[in-house]
């Protein structure tokens with residue numbers, strides 16, 4: 001824990017309370033209110049956690065004003081350009097970029113855990129074919145705790161390590177199986193001769209009836225999408241994983257909870273919702289109609305893929321994703337993709353509209369990702385599962401950091417109660 005160098009004084013009804021202030025290596029100072037209730041009998045109130053730091057972490061830093069995202073200090077645009085997803089996984093898990101031998105060892109450990117227990121195939125058959133793949137992912141990942149008892153003891157450092165590698169290795173296999181099951185095709189086993197992204201594409205698009213060569217352009221684009229989604233500080237799903245982990249729940253159950261939270265359209269479900277919105281708009285001449293709806297307080301419609309709790313300038317991931325969308329669609333010969341044209345014109349019109357600029361609303365990571373994924377052949381229902389498999393390393397890294405904290409306490413927020421005060425039960429005859 002960083003040392004406090006100054007304090008804040010809170011005065012309530014003439015009584016003063018000194019609250020320590022900690023200064024981070026980057027970002028805002030924090031006021032430590034852990035003793036406030038014991039000293040003052042008062043809670044703080046911050047639904048949505050707009051002004052609350054829930055933990056100390058040294059994994060990912062976001063500067064919302066500058067549009068900066070650092071993973072262990074390295075800017076996301078440099079990692080997206082120069083690194084690759086498994087190297088970013090190593091960086092997030094262990095804190096430093098790997099040497100060549102360290103990378104080779106890590107890649108080998110992940111590669112040798114990509115298959116799932118054969119018995120797990122039966123879980124998929126319990127779902128309807130039209131089940132959303134996110135429902136399948138929540139169920140099957142949660143069920144992993146029933147198969148991997150040798151990596152559920154969170155107090156054993158080695159078991160924490162094995163569970164981490166298992167989840168990074170198996171989530172692509174499970175996500176691909178969920179996709180295959182939904183389209184009635186046989187599962188395709190992972191192949192150890194393929195890199196992480198190529199293996200995922202092969203498991204999704206290969207069929208036993210013919211050979212399938214992974215397009216290296218798509219593999220590079222897939223790997224970059226994985227990297228751009230790997231971790232993002234204390235977002236809703238990461239906070240869910242931390243809260244679940246604070247009770248001592250096993251890592252598979254914690255990640256299943258994170259997948260469930262990510263599914264929401266305000267969070268990871270936005271990439272699916274965004275592409276469906278762009279397809280509903282259909283042509284650029286209908287854009288003003290949807291912008292008007294997004295600005296209408298009486299209309300619940302929002303521009304999906306727009307806005308962010310933290311970024312108040314631009315989302316650096318969206319900048320990289322937009323460039324990748326242009327590259328991939330041009331290489332695939334679909335640069336005139338109507339959805340991409342609508343997205344670019346929608347962004348142009350929104351960023352020239354005071355409603356969005358004053359509220360600091362602009363494309364986030366989910367705005368362009370769906371366009372690339374659709375061009376790669378994925379149905380919209382697979383967009384959030386791909387976000388989930390990418391974010392698994394972030395969830396696991398944050399979970400490991402929390403579990404390794406000697407000051408770990410179970411998360412247990414309080415409330416502002418405005419319900420009925422004590423009253424006595426009345427028999428039904430007297431009501």
Ligand code: SDX
Nearest residue numbers: 232235266267268270294302303304305306307308309359
């Ligand atoms: C992700 O936290 C993370 O880091 C998440 C994430 C990650 O990597 O983990 O970055 C991934 O979840 C990205 C966000 C994906 N969600 C969407 O694209 C859904 C659409 N966006 C919104 O629902 C919204 O912008 C949020 C949820 C992203 C942020 O919500 P906030 O911070 O709670 O902001 P808010 O809802 O209080 O909105 C502030 C104002 C409101 O207007 P007023 O009430 O002040 O008049 O802006 C308006 C909102 O109505 N607004 C929008 C809008 N987003 C906010 N108006 C129209 N369209 C939008 N998209």
